[in-house]
Amino acid sequence: MTEPPIYVTSPLLPSLDDFSSSLKEIWESAILTNNGSFHKKLEKELATYLKVPYLSLFTNGTLPLITALQAMRITGEVITTPFSFVATTHALWWNGIKPVFVDIEPTTCNLDPDKIEAAITPRTTAIMPVHVYGKPCNTKRIQEIADKYGLKVIYDAAHAFGVEVNGESILKAGNMSTLSFHATKVFNTLEGGALIMHDEQTKKRIDYLKNFGFANETEVVAPGINSKMDEVRAAFGLLNLKIVDQAISKRRQTAIQYREILATVPGVTFFEDMPKVRHNYSYFPIFINENIYGMTRDELYIKMKEHNIWGRRYFYPLISTFSTYRGLESAKPENLPIATEMANKVICLPMHHALKENDIERILKLIMNNG
Numbered sequence: 001m002t003e004p005p006i007y008v009t010s011p012l013l014p015s016l017d018d019f020s021s022s023l024k025e026i027w028e029s030a031i032l033t034n035n036g037s038f039h040k041k042l043e044k045e046l047a048t049y050l051k052v053p054y055l056s057l058f059t060n061g062t063l064p065l066i067t068a069l070q071a072m073r074i075t076g077e078v079i080t081t082p083f084s085f086v087a088t089t090h091a092l093w094w095n096g097i098k099p100v101f102v103d104i105e106p107t108t109c110n111l112d113p114d115k116i117e118a119a120i121t122p123r124t125t126a127i128m129p130v131h132v133y134g135k136p137c138n139t140k141r142i143q144e145i146a147d148k149y150g151l152k153v154i155y156d157a158a159h160a161f162g163v164e165v166n167g168e169s170i171l172k173a174g175n176m177s178t179l180s181f182h183a184t185k186v187f188n189t190l191e192g193g194a195l196i197m198h199d200e201q202t203k204k205r206i207d208y209l210k211n212f213g214f215a216n217e218t219e220v221v222a223p224g225i226n227s228k229m230d231e232v233r234a235a236f237g238l239l240n241l242k243i244v245d246q247a248i249s250k251r252r253q254t255a256i257q258y259r260e261i262l263a264t265v266p267g268v269t270f271f272e273d274m275p276k277v278r279h280n281y282s283y284f285p286i287f288i289n290e291n292i293y294g295m296t297r298d299e300l301y302i303k304m305k306e307h308n309i310w311g312r313r314y315f316y317p318l319i320s321t322f323s324t325y326r327g328l329e330s331a332k333p334e335n336l337p338i339a340t341e342m343a344n345k346v347i348c349l350p351m352h353h354a355l356k357e358n359d360i361e362r363i364l365k366l367i368m369n370n371g
């Protein structure tokens with residue numbers, strides 16, 4: 001008898017009736033894209049929800065990364081983390097920028113500020129950190145280094161929807177931040193994303209760039225791309241925005257249940273909440289010390305699969321090990337000991353709004369029953 005599958009995530013879905021009503025409105029207006037009323041409304045409501053003055057919607061979470069680098073004319077070398085989803089480094093590559101990998105801190109899996117300065121060269125123009133698993137980077141230290149060397153900072157905040165430090169949005173850090181609204185993320189618009197900037201002029205420039213560079217009907221001011229969000233996705237997002245807080249509090253409850261039991265399992269470690277941080281519980285990574293736990297990470301991963309529990313080894317393998325990047329000097333495992341270790345120990349447990357009590361019990365029982 002196989003038990004029903006439990007996946008690492010499950011997309012947040014609005015009520016089909018509500019979505020049908022929105023579709024009816026779109027049909028009646030016959031406006032499908034190009035900054036229509038749903039697009040305008042979602043930009044406004046998201047800016048309010050996220051507590052940021054400006055934001056620009058995109059068709060996914062990768063294009064805002066690429067566009068941010070274009071908008072700031074970033075060239076040369078950019079310091080970044082190997083412990084992320086490949087899109088972070090790919091965005092640099094697509095701009096002809098050389099990624100320089102710097103190791104992470106074991107306490108958060110984020111870029112280690114203490115190791116950034118040693119990687120700066122005369123060609124360095126920016127730092128691109130990631131708030132991995134939605135855990136805030138040390139934005140203060142990173143900004144100090146950036147200011148000292150005259151570097152820009154672009155945060156890949158794909159995991160950090162709604163994350164706040166001291167009541168302030170993490171998206172205010174650096175020159176710009178990007179979000180992903182992919183189906184697997186805490187808040188989704190099917191596919192989608194956003195770029196967060198801090199002034200009106202930059203917002204205008206980004207809005208041109210995401211629409212081929214058109215400033216008006218006849219003027220193209222820059223070699224832009226097409227990465228606008230359409231009306232259907234914006235309508236979907238508006239409905240999901242109404243239920244995302246409920247989803248985050250369900251995730252929080254699950255995290256509390258996981259931690260309570262996993263604290264009793266030798267060889268399994270996990271992150272606690274950080275003080276003064278509003279977390280979004282986007283992922284629940286655990287780290288396996290095979291000597292103490294009595295089983296390797298991959299043995300546990302396979303055992304979970306055999307029981308139809310689909311965890312994911314985010315972020316294994318490291319970006320720096322992929323064929324495009326592994327030839328870089330900074331990609332050598334000796335340069336990235338902590339990232340290499342964490343990537344070899346991690347499994348992200350299923351974490352989403354639709355997990356049932358029985359699912360959580362099944363997962364915890366399996367992890368406790370090691371050896």
Ligand SMILES: *Cc1c(COP(=O)(O)O)cnc(C)c1O
Pocket residue numbers: 060061062063084085087088130156158159180181182191192193
């Ligand atoms: C999901 C993700 C992206 C890319 O977002 P898409 O919307 O899938 O293009 C970028 N960076 C990180 C860290 C991600 O997890």
